[in-house]
Amino acid sequence: MPWPQNTPPQRDGDAAAGIEVTDDFERFSQRNDIFTRAFWDKRVKSKHTMKFFSSYRMEAAPRRGDGFSQRDFALRNAAWLISDVVSGRRAQEGIREGFQAAIRPDTPVAKEALEIDNPARMSAEVKRIAKFFGADLCGITDLDERWIYTARVDTRDMSEAPHDLPEGLTSVIVLGHEMDKELVATYPSALAGAATGREYSHEAAIVMQFAAYIRNLGYEAVPSMNDTGLVIPFAVKAGLGEYARNQMVITPEFGPRLRFSKIFTNLPLTHDAPQPQGVKAFCDICTKCADACPVKALPYGPPSTVTANVSAIKGVRKWTSNAEKCFPFWAKMASDCAICMRVCPFNRDYSKRRNRLWLNLALGPMRKLALRLAAKHGQRRKPAEWWGKA
Ligand code: SF4
Ligand code: SF4
Numbered sequence: 001m002p003w004p005q006n007t008p009p010q011r012d013g014d015a016a017a018g019i020e021v022t023d024d025f026e027r028f029s030q031r032n033d034i035f036t037r038a039f040w041d042k043r044v045k046s047k048h049t050m051k052f053f054s055s056y057r058m059e060a061a062p063r064r065g066d067g068f069s070q071r072d073f074a075l076r077n078a079a080w081l082i083s084d085v086v087s088g089r090r091a092q093e094g095i096r097e098g099f100q101a102a103i104r105p106d107t108p109v110a111k112e113a114l115e116i117d118n119p120a121r122m123s124a125e126v127k128r129i130a131k132f133f134g135a136d137l138c139g140i141t142d143l144d145e146r147w148i149y150t151a152r153v154d155t156r157d158m159s160e161a162p163h164d165l166p167e168g169l170t171s172v173i174v175l176g177h178e179m180d181k182e183l184v185a186t187y188p189s190a191l192a193g194a195a196t197g198r199e200y201s202h203e204a205a206i207v208m209q210f211a212a213y214i215r216n217l218g219y220e221a222v223p224s225m226n227d228t229g230l231v232i233p234f235a236v237k238a239g240l241g242e243y244a245r246n247q248m249v250i251t252p253e254f255g256p257r258l259r260f261s262k263i264f265t266n267l268p269l270t271h272d273a274p275q276p277q278g279v280k281a282f283c284d285i286c287t288k289c290a291d292a293c294p295v296k297a298l299p300y301g302p303p304s305t306v307t308a309n310v311s312a313i314k315g316v317r318k319w320t321s322n323a324e325k326c327f328p329f330w331a332k333m334a335s336d337c338a339i340c341m342r343v344c345p346f347n348r349d350y351s352k353r354r355n356r357l358w359l360n361l362a363l364g365p366m367r368k369l370a371l372r373l374a375a376k377h378g379q380r381r382k383p384a385e386w387w388g389k390a
Contacts, residue, residue: 014274018243018318019233021146022305025315028230030100030149031160032310034323038331040158043309044324048331055190055334056080062334067189067383076190076335079197083225086204094156098204098225101152102163102264105211105222113218119268126269129213130175133206135261137176137253139238139272143169143264148229163228165264166220171271173210173263174231174238177202178254179341181349185381187342188294190335192383196259200225203261214267222264230313231260239272242279245319246289246298246340250279252359255346278363279346283319286371288378289340297325298340343378345371 014020030036038049054060061073087098095101116122123140130138151160183195207223214221222228236243240260241251248256280303290298299319307314308322330337341347345362348355362370 014233014237018276018280018303019236019274020303020317022315022317024305025146026313027146027148027150028313029151029160030153030227031151031158034311034327036100036153036158037311038327039155044327046328046331048328052331052334056084061190067186067191068333068335071387072189072191072194072383073335076193076197079194080200081197082201083197083204086208091155094154094161096153096155097227098200098223099227100155101161102165102228103204103208103211103223103225105215106208107212107215109215109220110218116268120270122267123269123271126173126267129210130173130206133209134202135175135206135210136178136258137174137240137251139174139235139240140269141172141174141234141237141239141271143172144233144237147233149227152227165222165228166266168266169220169222169264170266171264171269172229172234172238173265173269174235174240175203175206175210175261175263176235176240176251176254176258177206177261179257179259181257181347182381182386184257184338184342184347186383186386187338187380188333188335189383190333191386192338193335196336196338199259203259207261207263211263211265214263214265217267219267220265221267224262224264228264229262231262234262235260236274237272239275242274242276243318244279244289244344244346245283245287246344247319247321248341248344250344250346252277253350255348255350256341256344257347278367282345282362282367282371285368286345288343288345288374292339292343292378293326294337294339295325295329297322297329342380345374345377347378 037044056077087096097103127138152163154161177199179195179199183192186192203225211221211223235249241249244250250256290300298321303318305317309324311323312320
């Protein structure tokens with residue numbers, strides 16, 4: 001059944017939490033994401049983008065002083081290792097698992113399915129298991145097909161290929177993985193990229209183990225990282241946080257300082273709902289991320305449906321970055337950038353009482369005061385300090 005008949009209606013909370021679909025909506029083709037375009041589109045592909053990808057092997061990693069020394073790249077590349085092992089194991093078939101195709105399950109579905117007569121209890125159990133495997137957050141939502149890519153990418157020639165998802169999937173379990181605060185404080189640097197790589201490696205292990213658990217219960221489960229669908233709208237729908245100007249989901253537990261993974265399943269589960277708490281109202285008066293972006297890739301003004309190029313989904317009113325400005329900056333640095341995460345006033349350690357008090361201010365009518373209090377927030381820490389050398 002074609003869009004839009006096959007999809008559940010938008011609930012009020014989806015829009016209030018930052019996901020507002022308009023009549024011009026079109027599902028996104030992963031072939032158009034900026035990382036995939038870097039391999040086939042001459043508007044994006046350059047000597048810098050190819051060097052960016054090869055820098056994840058030490059012999060191709062450039063050395064440029066503090067934050068970009070051999071030990072910085074060494075830590076970053078080592079942090080990515082488990083993710084790389086998983087994503088590379090079917091490269092010969094054009095399947096880049098976890099990035100341009102779903103992770104292929106390693107466990108068969110048990111012939112006999114556990115009887116589940118209470119989906120709410122099962123959902124609570126799923127969240128407990130998520131914690132057991134090492135996820136920091138877990139929410140559950142329906143498999144809303146709007147956010148599934150139109151196709152996966154065959155990495156042999158970057159063409160579109162079918163997802164091959166099993167029939168009858170109904171739910172998405174969305175997992176959040178906290179990034180290391182001390183490393184994030186050193187963005188931009190190759191050292192900071194270790195915070196990203198470590199969570200991708202965690203994600204890979206956790207979604208594979210989690211899917212194996214569900215499959216042993218006798219239900220379908222497809223482990224997924226950046227592949228198959230856009231995780232941000234699923235995270236918002238699962239009530240984990242709100243969409244923000246910096247293109248990230250702001251959560252009450254970690255602000256924007258986390259990554260998300262997901263599992264598609266037909267396990268009988270109840271679904272969470274979006275939880276708008278006031279992040280959008282704060283972003284309406286704050287532009288710290290857009291101001292700090294070195295290449296001005298982030299938008300000012302209110303959310304809109306304007307898109308700069310094909311790497312943005314069409315027909316969603318939201319803050320949308322210009323990926324054609326953002327990714328070349330990563331490529332020139334030979335590492336990922338998350339300055340817009342580092343400077344965000346919500347990027348805090350919420351185990352501290354003063355930060356929880358700040359959050360209460362930021363999400364209420366005193367948000368202007370909270371913004372003033374955050375004037376010096378998010379200063380860069382020298383990578384050498386992280387190594388204990390400064
Ligand atoms: S990741 Fe860096 S370049 Fe990209 S939008 Fe954020 S601050 Fe700008
Ligand atoms: S820096 Fe400010 S505008 Fe940007 S996401 Fe954070 S709160 Fe929103």
